[in-house]
Structures are given as structure tokens and as C-alpha cells.
Amino acid sequence: MAANETFVNVTAGLEKYEGATVAPLGDDFETVGEIYSESPRITVRSVSVFYGDKLGIRDVSIDVGTNEVIAMVGPSGCGKSTFLRCLNRMNDTIDGCRITGEIKLDGQDIYDPKLDVVPLRARIGMVFQKPNPFPKSIYDNVAYGPRIHGLAESRHDLDEIVKTSLERAGLWAEVSDRLDSPGTGLSGGQQQRLCIARAIAVSPEVVLMDEPCSALDPIATARIEELIAELREQFTIAIVTHSMQQAARVSQRTAYFHLGRLVEVGETSRIFTNPRHKLTEDYITGRVG
Numbered sequence: 485m486a487a488n489e490t491f492v493n494v495t496a497g498l499e500k501y502e503g504a505t506v507a508p509l510g511d512d513f514e515t516v517g518e519i520y521s522e523s524p525r526i527t528v529r530s531v532s533v534f535y536g537d538k539l540g541i542r543d544v545s546i547d548v549g550t551n552e553v554i555a556m557v558g559p560s561g562c563g564k565s566t567f568l569r570c571l572n573r574m575n576d577t578i579d580g581c582r583i584t585g586e587i588k589l590d591g592q593d594i595y596d597p598k599l600d601v602v603p604l605r606a607r608i609g610m611v612f613q614k615p616n617p618f619p620k621s622i623y624d625n626v627a628y629g630p631r632i633h634g635l636a637e638s639r640h641d642l643d644e645i646v647k648t649s650l651e652r653a654g655l656w657a658e659v660s661d662r663l664d665s666p667g668t669g670l671s672g673g674q675q676q677r678l679c680i681a682r683a684i685a686v687s688p689e690v691v692l693m694d695e696p697c698s699a700l701d702p703i704a705t706a707r708i709e710e711l712i713a714e715l716r717e718q719f720t721i722a723i724v725t726h727s728m729q730q731a732a733r734v735s736q737r738t739a740y741f742h743l744g745r746l747v748e749v750g751e752t753s754r755i756f757t758n759p760r761h762k763l764t765e766d767y768i769t770g771r772v773g
């Protein structure tokens with residue numbers, strides 16, 4: 485069977501890559517650490533993703549807890565973005581991408597064929613690595629989601645949503661006098677906060693962030709990190725980062741991926757002080773990556 489052949493090839497690749505230093509992440513591999521959350525918002529069970537015959541992630545099971553920030557870390561190509569995109573079905577938009585397993589948001593199967601992905605992506609918003617404001621005004625960038633989802637009954641309501649979202653994203657003071665200017669005219673850090681305002685304007689339950697600070701300077705990064713800490717009071721946040729320091733600063737839980745496997749997950753403080761898997765230890769101490 486073609487699917488099985490794929491698995492065999494993938495496993496062989498993993499073992500070869502691992503060489504003699506670590507146990508192969510073969511068929512009997514199990515994630516180390518605490519995959520369960522006391523108050524799960526999202527439950528991911530045995531999820532694998534393939535791009536054609538290429539492995540994205542393999543057999544990942546994890547909970548994302550309510551009002552937690554969970555950081556996804558690991559070497560380039562290990563499957564962090566793939567995992568994140570599973571959570572709001574962004575992988576659906578990639579040709580040849582196939583997913584197996586089960587993902588539930590508040591107990592509801594998000595891969596149910598009857599489920600409409602448009603409201604799903606309002607409930608689980610996303611912020612990308614490169615700020616991508618629409619070629620529209622600052623106001624219209626933020627108002628876009630509430631408009632298409634019919635969240636405002638009047639112009640006054642919409643003004644309120646735009647203002648509150650920009651305030652929560654820490655951008656209001658800088659743009660309140662130029663809401664009609666193009667969003668693309670802002671600085672990189674401001675554009676990223678605008679994208680965060682746009683994501684939260686539809687009152688999502690979960691916000692996914694894929695390396696949201698990688699294009700930003702340290703000051704803009706610090707601002708986004710403060711924002712993540714504030715947003716956690718209202719939203720659940722899953723963030724991909726290449727910065728161990730950032731993961732340590734912003735997250736309560738950390739998940740370490742390696743070659744498509746979720747190797748280890750647990751409380752961030754525990755992962756960074758007392759990793760249980762050698763691969764995790766090698767990565768956080770800078771021996772790999």
C-alpha cells in the first residue's frame with residue numbers, strides 16, 4: 485500500500501539521520517512529558533500530516549490548555565508550522581496536503597466535513613511571520629473580519645471594535661489620528677501589531693502565531709511579548725519561535741519537535757531546566773539547531 489510504503493521510507497530516514505547518538509524515533513516512539521492539560525481548549529490526537537509522500541508531522545498528540553501560551557520549538561523543518569496550521573485547517577489550502585488523526589476545539593471535531601472553515605478561522609485566528617496587512621486603511625484592516633462575520637450592527641459598533649482591538653494590540657495611541665492611512669505604511673513592528681489587532685477583532689478563542697517577531701527589532705519584539713502576556717488573559721495562544729529566550733519569557737508550556745515528531749512537552753520552566761529527552765536537551769543547550 486502506498487501509504488505504508490511512505491511510512492517505511494520516512495522511518496528509515498529518521499533512523500539514518502539519528503545515527504548512533506540517540507534512539508531512533510521509529511514506530512515505537514512516544515512523546516515524553518505532559519501532553520494533557522487540566523482544562524484543554526484544543527485536543528490533538530494521533531495527528532500526522534503529509535505533503536504528497538513527504539512527512540510534515542507524525543503521530544502528534546497534545547492538548548492546548550485554556551488561557552495558556554504554548555510555545556513550539558525545534559530545528560528548521562521539524563514541523564512547527566505544519567502543526568500550527570493543522571489547528572485552524574490552514575493546511576487545507578496547500579495542494580497535496582493530507583492529514584490523519586483528530587483535532588477538537590472545545591470538544592468539536594474541526595475536521596468534520598460539515599464544518600464551515602470560515603467561522604472556524606474566526607475562532608482560531610492566525611498571525612504570520614511576516615506582517616501581512618491588507619492593502620487597505622488601518623481602520624479597514626481591523627474592520628475586515630468583524631464586517632465579513634457580521635459582528636457589528638452599526639458604524640458606531642464597528643468603530644468601537646476597531647478602537648478596542650487596536651488598544652488591546654497596543655497600537656491605538658500610535659495610529660488613532662491616522663486610521664485612514666494605509667496599513668502598509670506602518671513600521672514592521674506596528675504592522676505586526678496591526679495584524680494582531682486584525683486577528684483579535686473577531687474575538688477569537690485561540691490565536692496562532694508563527695514566528696511573529698522574527699522580522700522585528702528587539703524593541704518591537706519586547707512590545708509583542710508584553711502583548712502576548714496581556715492577551716493570554718482572554719485568549720489561548722500557540723506560538724512558534726526560534727528563540728529559546730522568547731519561549732521561556734512568554735509561554736507556560738513548551739513543545740519540542742524534531743523531524744516531525746513531538747519529542748517532549750511540559751511546563752516551560754521544567755523543559756528548560758530539566759529536559760527528559762536527550763534531543764530536547766541537545767536543542768535547548770544549543771548543541772543542535
Ligand SMILES: Nc1ncnc2c1ncn2[C@@H]1O[C@H](COP(=O)(O)OP(=O)(O)OP(=O)(O)O)[C@@H](O)[C@H]1O
Nearest residue numbers: 535538539540559560561562563564565566567578
Ligand atoms: N507546502 C509544503 N509542501 C511540501 N512540503 C512541505 C510544505 N510545507 C512544509 N513541508 C515540509 O514539511 C516538513 C515540516 O515543515 P514545516 O514548515 O512545518 O517546518 P518548521 O518547523 O515550521 O520549519 P521552519 O523553522 O524552517 O519554519 C519539512 O520537511 C518541510 O519541507
Ligand SMILES: [Mg+2]
Nearest residue numbers: 564565566724
Ligand atoms: Mg515554520
